[in-house]
Amino acid sequence: MEQLLLAFGSMALGVGACVLYFWGSNRLLDLALPPRSRNAADNIRRANMIRPWLFLGPAVIILSAYLVYPVFNSIYLSFHGRSGDVYVGLDNYRWLFADAGFRESIFNNLLWLVVVPSASTFFGLIAAALTDRISWGNIAKSLIFMPMAISFVGASVIWKFIYDVRAADVEQIGLLNAIVVFFGGEPQAWIALPFWNNFFLMIILIWIQTGFAMVILSAALRGIPEETVEAAVLDGANPFQIFMKIKVPQIWGTIAVVWTTITILVLKVFDIVLAMTNGQWGTQVLANFMFDWMFRGLDFGRSATIALVIMALVVPIMIWNIREAQKDG
């Protein structure tokens, strides 16, 4: 309870400090360069040069400290030893490319990058197209969207329960094995099944992300001009043709946005692997590999190097995003 008081206190303090800063600094500026005085025009011009930076100040400082500085510091650390003091040249990079764990992570990450964005977008598109046509579509949408609110760890518990395995001679309490046994199969330890276990972990993320894809794509589908669809109907196209040939081509842009957003998420995903297998049984991915070297290997040089690899994979998307944003102005 004291802790919550502390939280509310700090929140009030933090917000108070922000308000005080913004109000105070603007007031000071007005006092220093009064807008109603002999050289008012001059003062207003100068105040207008300074004021944006008062507005932006805290944001710029925090962004620099928490996101910009770490990029450069990580580059620096990647050339240094485990505690970050001794210069080791390219040793970390050499180690990285020779390491079996790294190759496994890269391979698995590529697998994730191929499967998860495409599957989520695919299911999202189907869900969006279908739910738009029925009366209870909104309820269906909100239920498919729901996993979005669940944490990766929570989702891992949910799915670990589904993948649960018992000995073959007792009743299965995991849904998947119960179904397999019902149809006469042998129960499997799904998350320890080499290679395929990766897909069982991916299902969790697909389950979470389909709702996101659906919401965005459904908005895009609704934005399609009616005339194009009506024209196709008059030409005798069936609903499937209308969807594939008229609607989907018109929302390619949005599909790409959804795809890249999920791609970035996939590169960062770590909770699911950590909670389900902790990288055992050949399920390691980059983000968890990095976490491993930071927390258990306690090697800052190596984990910074792995972080840079993740960063390097994100950079193309980053540049593309910046270009697109600049087009919009």
Place this chain on the structure above:
Amino acid sequence: MDGIAGRKPALIWAVHLSVALLVILWTLPTFGLLVSSFRDKDQLSVSGWWTSLTSTERNVMVRVPAPNDDGAQVLEGSVYVIAGNVFDEGGAGDISAFGISSREPGAYEAGEVVTTKDGERISVQESGDYRIESDVEMTGKRGQRLFFTVLEPPLFTLDNYRTVLWSEGIGKSFLNTMTVTIPATVIPILIAAFAGYALAWMRFPGRTFLVAMVVGLIVVPLQMSLIPLLRLYTDIGIGKSYIGIWLAHTGFGLPLAIYLLRNYIKSLPKEIIESAKVDGASDFEIFVKIVLPLSFPALASFAIFQFLWTWNDLLVATVFLGNNEEQLVMTGRLRELLGSRGGNWEILTASAFVSIAVPLGVFFALQRYLVRGLLAGSVK
């Protein structure tokens, strides 16, 4: 649209069925967790949650009182008898079969009489009443073991929740999570709103660059920042503390917040802001009196995002908070339980549900804002 979807009833039915299938696939996992968290822990561990409304068959062993115990053995006429009910120690249900050795736990039907090699006659009735008869006085310090298969009626209970909240530390972790989440949601909003206004409506050199930088920073992986910040925190003495994690969440949430709010504020009608300027209002006044109240929907969207993100976060909390009672958040605790209590589904399901209940509540109550934020936030 409606007219196109299908004049053909078969097609409409196919659509209904497919959507129903999707909905079932997407809700069933969570539903299973919810049902399981309310089940009796002994039933949960032997039968699937989809059977929770039917009786559960369970194999149980009890040891009846030893012949040497006082009063255990009674002489009825010429036979010595030990009698009682297998549910004397608790439990209920119908017994279908029983046995007297662990190799054959269900060898005999209820009501049957079994003669052991010592000449004892043992029977167990469906109701659980058992009776051991012998012509000679029985001896022994240990009582006879009885194995039986019992059909238990469905049992639902709140015990699992009681256990996780008070003795597994989930209650404390719930408070810790609140402590992290509330300031980490509120603090970035104000900072981002001011920055968003400056980037949308003020003219100054470097604005385009800053906007591009914000867009670029949205996708920077968190992993990048962890080690440098951890070192920085140690150097300046913040260490593992709440203030450290509030600032970290603020930093990581800020790019998206600025981007969302800047886009929203930029879309406000130009005339309002310009006429206020003509009336002599300063930028500060315009922001506080006009822009801030009008931006409420965007502020709400971001607040929900940031709330869900900080509540559900595991990585930042693991790195910037300690692994102790005072600082372990729910996601961290859940991960620990997965490791240490991997087979205790009654604990895992209840804990998981406690941790996802709040975000689910927020989600269903404020879905409208969340959708709006998503639509504005996915970089086009």
